[in-house]
Amino acid sequence: MMEKNKLSIMDKLKINVEKLNKRVIKPTKTWLSKNIFKRTTIIIKKTFHDIYSSKKIIIMIIFMLFLPLIYSFGGAGVDFGLISPYHAATVISIALVFPIFFWSLGLAYTIFIGVSGAPLISDEVKSGTMLLLISKPISRIKIFLGKYIGVFLYGMLLSFISIFVIGWIGVLFQSGNIDHFVSLIPFLTALYLYSLFILFLFTSITLALSSIFEKSRNASLGILLIVIFSYLAFMIIRQIAGENYAMFQLYHFDLGYHLGNVFILFIESLDAIPPSTSWQLLFGMLTGVYSTDSPIDPDQNINLGGYEKTNYYLPISSLLIWLLIAILLLAYGIISLKKREISV
Amino acid sequence: MSIKKEKSPFEIWSHELTKIYGKGKEALEAVSEIDLRVKPGIHGFLGPNGAGKTTTISMLVGAISITKGTAKVRENKAGTVKAKQIIGFLPQDPVFYADMSGEEYLIYMGQLGGLQKQEARIKAQELLDYFDLFEFRKKEIGTYSGGMKQKVGIAGALIHDPKVLILDEPTANLDPLGRADVIKKIISLSDRVSVFVSSHILSEIEQMCEDVTMIDQGKIVISDTIRNIKKGYISNLFILDTNMNEKFLKQLKDKEYVTTIRIDEIDGKIHIIPKNSDKLREILPQMLVKNKAILYSFHQPELSLQDIFMEIMSKKEGT
Numbered sequence: 001m002m003e004k005n006k007l008s009i010m011d012k013l014k015i016n017v018e019k020l021n022k023r024v025i026k027p028t029k030t031w032l033s034k035n036i037f038k039r040t041t042i043i044i045k046k047t048f049h050d051i052y053s054s055k056k057i058i059i060m061i062i063f064m065l066f067l068p069l070i071y072s073f074g075g076a077g078v079d080f081g082l083i084s085p086y087h088a089a090t091v092i093s094i095a096l097v098f099p100i101f102f103w104s105l106g107l108a109y110t111i112f113i114g115v116s117g118a119p120l121i122s123d124e125v126k127s128g129t130m131l132l133l134i135s136k137p138i139s140r141i142k143i144f145l146g147k148y149i150g151v152f153l154y155g156m157l158l159s160f161i162s163i164f165v166i167g168w169i170g171v172l173f174q175s176g177n178i179d180h181f182v183s184l185i186p187f188l189t190a191l192y193l194y195s196l197f198i199l200f201l202f203t204s205i206t207l208a209l210s211s212i213f214e215k216s217r218n219a220s221l222g223i224l225l226i227v228i229f230s231y232l233a234f235m236i237i238r239q240i241a242g243e244n245y246a247m248f249q250l251y252h253f254d255l256g257y258h259l260g261n262v263f264i265l266f267i268e269s270l271d272a273i274p275p276s277t278s279w280q281l282l283f284g285m286l287t288g289v290y291s292t293d294s295p296i297d298p299d300q301n302i303n304l305g306g307y308e309k310t311n312y313y314l315p316i317s318s319l320l321i322w323l324l325i326a327i328l329l330l331a332y333g334i335i336s337l338k339k340r341e342i343s344v
Numbered sequence: 345m346s347i348k349k350e351k352s353p354f355e356i357w358s359h360e361l362t363k364i365y366g367k368g369k370e371a372l373e374a375v376s377e378i379d380l381r382v383k384p385g386i387h388g389f390l391g392p393n394g395a396g397k398t399t400t401i402s403m404l405v406g407a408i409s410i411t412k413g414t415a416k417v418r419e420n421k422a423g424t425v426k427a428k429q430i431i432g433f434l435p436q437d438p439v440f441y442a443d444m445s446g447e448e449y450l451i452y453m454g455q456l457g458g459l460q461k462q463e464a465r466i467k468a469q470e471l472l473d474y475f476d477l478f479e480f481r482k483k484e485i486g487t488y489s490g491g492m493k494q495k496v497g498i499a500g501a502l503i504h505d506p507k508v509l510i511l512d513e514p515t516a517n518l519d520p521l522g523r524a525d526v527i528k529k530i531i532s533l534s535d536r537v538s539v540f541v542s543s544h545i546l547s548e549i550e551q552m553c554e555d556v557t558m559i560d561q562g563k564i565v566i567s568d569t570i571r572n573i574k575k576g577y578i579s580n581l582f583i584l585d586t587n588m589n590e591k592f593l594k595q596l597k598d599k600e601y602v603t604t605i606r607i608d609e610i611d612g613k614i615h616i617i618p619k620n621s622d623k624l625r626e627i628l629p630q631m632l633v634k635n636k637a638i639l640y641s642f643h644q645p646e647l648s649l650q651d652i653f654m655e656i657m658s659k660k661e662g663t
Contacts, residue, residue: 126438132500133431135405136456137425171522342407 026315039138044153045144051116051154052118057161064108064162065169068101080175091271092170094279096187101263102286104162105195110202114223117151117206126214131224131342140338143204144207148330159195163188188273190304194266197319198259203327208333211340238288251288251312256315258318260287265288265315275306276278288312347663348659352419356382356404360413363399363562375397376562377413378510383506386534389542396562398436398543401512403443404540417508421593425526432537436512437504438493442486446477451502454585457504464503471499472563475529491522492568495529503535510531511541515548538616546649558653565656570649577652578644582624584614586632586641595631613641 036310072095081089121144124130133143141313166187204239209219234256236247251257260283267273284290313321358380365372375396391397400481402408404415406423415422418430429613440449447468454464473479475495475535493634494514501509507527514530515523530539543549549556550570566573588606593614596605601623605616618624632639647655 039456039458043376046452128435130440131407131435132438132440132458134407135428135431135435135501137429137455137504138456139425151532160356274613339409340407343402 002237017177026049032042038144040146040149043138043143044150045134046151047147047298048154049122050120051151057158057306060108060112061162061165062156064112064158065165065290066204068096068166069097069169071099080177080180085180085183086176086181088177088242089187090276091186092174092180092219093187094276095174096166096170097273097284099280100163100166100191101260101283102231105159105191105198107227108163109155109195110227111224113155113199113202114206114220114227116154117147118210118219118223120147120151121207121210121333122213122216122219125342126216135343138241139341141334144211144334144337148203148333151207152199154201155203156196159192159199163191166191167191187267188271190266190270190272193270194263197262197266197323197325200325201322204329204333208329208336209337211306211333226255230259234288235286239285245288246310246337248314250311250314254288256286257288257310258313258322260289261313261315261318262322263287264289264309265287265319275299280307284310352416353383353415353548354381356380356383356387356415356540358404358413358422359416361400361403361415362394362412362646363403363408364411374562375403377563378559379563380415380557380564381553381567382538383557384538386539386541386553388553388558389540389559390546390649391542391550391565392543392544395544395559395609397544397559398605399562400559401540402432403509404511405431408478429504430507432504432506432509433513434494434497434501434511435536436516436542438497440485440493440496443484445482445484446472446488446492446499447481449496450500452499454503454627459504467503468499473503474494475499486618487523490518491525494518494522494526498526498529498640499534502533507537509537509539510538511557511656513543514541515543515545523548524542543600546653556649558630558656560657573649574647575654577655579647579651580617580621582616582618582642582644583608584616584628584642585612586614587638587640588635589614592631592637593637595635599627601627 010023054295076092078088080091081142083091121130124133130143134140167181167184170176171184202223206219206223210216211224213219228229234254237250238254238257241250245251265284273279275304281292284292284307288310292311309315358378360377360379361371362377363375378396378400380400389397389400392401399408404417404422406428410422415521417427420430421426441452444452447465450468450471451461451464454467455461455593457464459467469478469481471647472481474576475497475498477492477495480492485493488496498509498511498514501511511530515526518526527548530541533539539552541549541552553570555567555569556573558565583593592605593605596602596614601618601620603617603619605614607613608615616624628642631637
């Protein structure tokens with residue numbers, strides 16, 4: 001017993017090495033789990049570890065919460081004691097739609113995905129560590145997918161925490177009644193589904209750019225330009241163009257419009273917010289999803305059920321088109337990395 | 345009766361392996377139709393800087409595409425996952441994840457090589473011990489010296505038990521002690537794996553290898569065993585050492601069968617390049633007897649690989 005305790009770390013190592021050399025390699029349990037995903041999982045873990053740090057994620061969440069917090073502080077001017085939990089959730093949701101769509105899941109989230117994902121391939125190629133990776137028996141497709149899934153999982157975690165916290169903040173600062181949080185779940189679910197769509201699209205764009213560009217700075221800049229172009233530039237173009245926007249079919253190129261359309265698809269599908277003039281007008285002006293013509297029937301002076309959609313594209317079409325674009329970008333990123341000359 | 349396919353005796357084999365960068369007028373042929381034949385053991389890949397060594401190795405490990413020709417590692421097409429399962433590779437100036445410890449890095453490389461985490465850990469510790477890095481296993485690679493980094497790099501290349509180790513200038517940027525240490529390890533590794541090692545330092549290759557391939561301007565200049573290469577390049581220099589070197593220098597100076605003769609400043613011996621070496625061999629014993637001189641040595645020095653390479657290069661330039 002004493003002898004055993006006295007074994008040095010090197011003795012233990014020698015015993016382990018002997019065991020390892022004597023080991024019988026058992027047939028793998030399932031071909032799929034052992035062979036397809038094993039090495040990809042290693043890259044996923046490393047990627048997640050590289051981009052994740054609790055400090056970083058807290059900073060990102062605070063940044064994403066910034067605008068919803070200001071809107072929640074503003075209050076809705078409603079006596080929550082007099083309305084049902086469903087109506088309370090509607091009031092809270094309406095207050096949060098704009099800051100979440102444009103800020104939390106718009107500018108902040110997409111930029112975070114870009115900044116986190118842009119260095120993953122370009123920096124690894126530039127620094128030379130990619131050479132060590134590709135010299136191992138793992139295909140470049142798996143390296144790419146490992147990094148992609150790593151960013152995706154990180155983004156899922158980030159948006160889940162942010163949306164959950166936004167929901168709590170909305171409830172606490174507006175109604176103060178925690179029971180209202182349950183009624184807010186359809187809205188939060190719609191937000192989360194939309195965040196997954198955004199995550200899929202922007203991770204594809206980011207990693208495709210990271211595969212193409214030699215410097216991660218250029219990939220990050222590319223993402224920044226796309227974000228500005230889709231959320232801010234087209235907002236101005238739409239206003240200036242007026243009727244010409246529809247006449248010249250500029251909506252084909254208006255990513256902000258398509259993102260708004262997809263957002264509305266999730267909101268409507270889950271019946272997260274009932275049609276209401278107060279948020280549709282603003283949303284319509286900023287994304288072009290809703291017509292800005294008043295929904296009040298002038299003859300009978302009744303609300304016809306919210307603003308009409310412009311319907312340049314069906315919301316499901318916008319979703320499918322941009323999912324397809326994301327898939328194509330993903331494929332393009334894989335092909336770019338596969339063909340890339342990794343110089344020593 | 346089934347015909348069994350004969351197994352290739354070569355660890356690395358290539359046929360007309362070519363790499364061209366760019367297109368049209370700006371095309372640059374970095375490697376031109378080289379036929380590599382690397383047998384088990386340690387094989388040196390020599391050439392001056394810019395000769396195409398790294399480009400060739402990059403094609404073998406699948407880092408860059410092959411423009412023309414084929415390359416195989418133990419009958420597996422170079423660059424495929426199957427080929428990479430057999431290869432262990434250390435690039436020139438390897439870059440590591442600086443925030444990883446030596447042990448973490450090796451475990452990561454082992455897992456990518458197909459080992460389970462526990463297996464990778466045991467293997468990593470075994471290799472760290474082998475490379476005298478065990479006590480530094482928990483330290484970040486960023487804090488390692490050049491020699492330690494090089495050794496952890498070789499360990500990373502070995503962790504998945506490859507059959508062929510490809511090392512690109514493994515001793516570059518190391519101090520003499522580090523070089524000697526790495527060379528010693530490479531030699532001892534040849535019992536376990538075949539090693540294909542590139543270098544522009546020919547004396548190192550001479551210490552390690554039996555077979556060499558010399559490359560220059562993307563083309564193979566010579567490929568053979570060092571012994572055979574040396575046989576083909578016998579020196580025309582004779583070195584004579586007696587107890588009266590000055591006297592012999594005077595006597596031989598004006599002979600018609602001597603091209604140049606001098607006393608070397610370093611060894612103090614007479615260095616003779618004869619026009620007719622048979623005549624020199626015939627006359628010299630007579631002279632020694634006549635002068636009652638004591639002969640210490642008379643020999644033709646063996647050419648080093650460096651001398652041969654220089655001679656090949658000078659002949660090439662001459663043509």
